[in-house]
C-alpha cells in the first residue's frame with residue numbers, strides 16, 4: 001500500500017483521501033479547484049461500492065433513509081442555503097424519504113464544492129435517470145440556473161441488458177455548470193473530425209460559424225462535439241478495466257478535462273472510485289486530488305497508478321487512516337480533521353502568538369466549563385480539541401485580537417458563524433431551533 005501522510009496545510013497535487021468526502025471538502029481552502037467532476041452514488045436500490053459504510057453481512061444495504069443522514073445537515077442548509085433546503089423539501093414531497101435523504105447527502109456536499117471551486121471553474125455532475133431530475137434542481141439551487149451550461153448525454157449502446165417492455169436505457173447524464181460568467185472553455189482542444197457524410201453540409205453552411213467552417217482557408221479541423229457523446233463503457237476484459245463496477249472510461253474524462261482546464265490546473269474528484277479522473281488528469285499534466293471512502297479503492301488505485309508505468313505511485317499521498325466512520329459523521333467532528341494535518345488557511349486566525357493562544361484557550365475552556373460559547377449550541381460539553389478560538393467581532397469587520405474580543409466556540413459553531421457579527425449569528429441560531437422537521 002502506498003502511503004505518505006502529509007502534515008499540515010492544504011492537500012497538494014496527487015493526494016488521495018480514503019474518507020467520507022464531507023470533512024475533507026470542509027477542510028479545503030475556498031476557490032482552490034479549477035475543475036470538479038463527480039460521479040456520486042445514484043440513489044439506486046442497490047448501491048455499488050458501499051457508499052456510506054461497509055457492507056453488512058456481506059450485502060449492501062439500501063442506505064438512503066433519513067437515519068443515514070443528519071437532521072443537522074438539513075438545518076444547516078435551511079439557514080445558510082435556503083434554496084437547497086427548498087429543493088430537498090420539494091423532493092421529500094415528491095419522492096419521499098429516500099430522495100430527501102439522498103439529496104441532503106448531496107446538498108451539503110455540493111455546497112462545499114461550490115465554495116472550493118474557483119471563480120472561473122466548472123463542475124460536471126455525472127448521474128443517471130434514477131436521481132438526475134432532482135439533482136438538476138439541486139444544481140440550480142447551488143450554482144444558479146443561469147450558470148447551467150450543458151446537459152451532456154453519455155451514450156453507450158453496446159452494453160448488455162435488453163428489457164422486453166421498455167427501450168433499453170443506455171445513457172447517463174452529465175450536468176455541466178460554471179461557477180460564474182467567464183468560465184474556461186477550450187473549444188479547440190476537444191474538436192472531433194466531421195463525418196464524411198456531413199462534410200458537404202459544413203462546407204456550405206456558414207451559419208455554423210467561421211471557425212467550424214471546413215471548406216475555406218480559415219478552416220479549423222473538426223467541430224466541437226455536440227452534447228451527445230458516444231464512448232464505449234468500460235468492459236470487464238478491456239485494457240483499462242481495473243475491476244471496479246462503476247468505472248468510467250478514460251476517454252470521457254479526458255474530454256471533460258481538456259475542455260474545462262489548462263495544464264497545471266487542479267482537478268478534484270470527490271467520489272473518485274478507482275481514480276479514473278486522477279489518471280486522466282495526470283496524463284494531461286493537470287494536478288489532481290481524489291476522495292473516496294471505500295477502503296478497497298486505495299489498493300485498486302495504487303495498482304492502477306503503478307500500471308500507468310510512470311512512477312506515479314512514488315509521488316502519491318494516500319491519507320487512509322480516517323477516524324471511525326461514526327466519528328467522521330459526528331457533527332462535532334465535521335470540518336476538523338484532527339490527526340490529518342489538514343487545516344484551512346483561508347479562514348483567518350487570531351494574530352496572537354501561539355503560546356498566548358494556548359493559554360487563552362485553556363482559560364476560556366475552564367471559564368466556559370467545557371461548553372461552546374454559543375448558547376444555542378446543540379452539543380453540550382465539547383472536548384478541548386474540538387474547541388476553536390473565535391473573534392466575537394470578526395477581524396474582517398474591524399474586530400481586535402485582544403483577549404476581550406475572543407471566545408471559544410466548537411468547530412461547527414465557529415464554521416457556521418464564519419465572519420458574521422455575533423448578533424447576526426445569534427439571530428440565525430435562534431431560528432435554527434424553530435425549523436420544522438421533515439415529515440414524510
Ligand SMILES: C[S@@+](CC[C@H](N)C(=O)[O-])C[C@H]1O[C@@H](n2cnc3c(N)ncnc32)[C@H](O)[C@@H]1O
Pocket residue numbers: 019020021022039040041048049050051052244246247248249270271272273274275276277291292293294297
Ligand atoms: C459511481 S462511483 C465512482 C466511479 C468513478 N467515477 C470511477 O471511474 O471509478 C461512486 C463512488 O463514490 C464513493 N462514495 C460514496 N459515498 C462517498 C462519500 N461520502 N465520500 C467519498 N466517496 C464516496 C463510492 O465508494 C464509489 O466509489
Ligand SMILES: [Zn+2]
Pocket residue numbers: 372373374377378379409410411412413414
Ligand atoms: Zn457549538
